[in-house]
Amino acid sequence: AVAAAPKNHKVLFENDKVILLEVTIQPGEKENVHGHKYPSVFAFDAPQPKLVDHIIEDNSTHPVTTREFDDHDWYAPTCVSLGPQAPHQVTITDTFPQHFYRLEFKKMDGKSIEGMTKYPPK
Secondary structure, X not given: OOOOOOOOEXXXXXXXXXXXXXXXXXXXXXOOOEEEOOOEEEEEOOOOOOEEEEEOOOOOOOOOEEEEEOOOOOOOOEEEEEOOEEEEEEEEOOOOOEEEEEEEEOOOOOOOOOOXXXXXXX
């Protein structure tokens, strides 16, 4: 995500176990296509805007799935966990920016990470 969409993903901290990203997307902006190969936790510090998440699969350059989030269900402060994400591209369709922190787990103790889908697939 940082290499493909550096304007929107800023590394605040990284070690051998975690990466802490600050994610910001401006109103009307469409971020570059990128993915996240590690499971993560989102910490929302602000209300979340309406957005469209275009999911890219099978090396396509066009979205095969589009998810719209428009109900402002995620109010700050709250946390959401998510597994690894295939390549996608977010467009903010609201009048205010998206801002949150994403903690990605590069290495986890225990066996829970072994069964998770990895991107890119091997």
